[in-house]
Amino acid sequence: MGIMTAPAGPPVDDRLVSWWGSLKRRAPESITTVVLHATEIPTLDEAWDYAERSADGTEDGTGVCGHLYVDRDGGCHRFVPLDRVAAHAAGHNTPSIGIELVNTGRHPDHFHSRSQEPDEDFPPDQTAALIGLLTVLKETHPALAHLVRHSDLDQETVPASDDPDVPVRRRIDPGPRFPWDDVRRRWERMPGPFPA
16 A cells, blocks of 8 residues: 555555454545544554554454554554544544544553643644645545544543542543644634545
């Protein structure tokens, strides 16, 4: 599959997980939503390793990961082709594309009560690459209408790892340091699909 370049977008390097071929196929016109995530894992390599290992011992041989990953330097990588359903947002996978932004988030103790305020910003190169990807996706997927954060879809709480009486959010990504208002405004101004 090599390197993909879409109109007006950044190059996307294929770094496919080994089990992607076992994922369910879908038609491009069924994709209505982009879900933004933060890896909450320090590096792209560690995120790929995590995704690859997440399939170990599963009944269907598939794991958990997003479709596209954007590194801090703006490098874009595809772990799963867009015509496959990736497991990245429980209950919302079939109609969505998952984009993961490499960011430590709450790592290493995601559910510790004192780890709930991430301190890493999202670099300008990373945000610019994300905007480029979103522009291309909106231009090339006719039904794509919604941009959401993982935290918008999963608002469940769990007991804190250090104190079971303290509830913490299961998912906060991409997190409070992500420039959501700016990205959402840009999304709303992006043109829709080009006529065929």
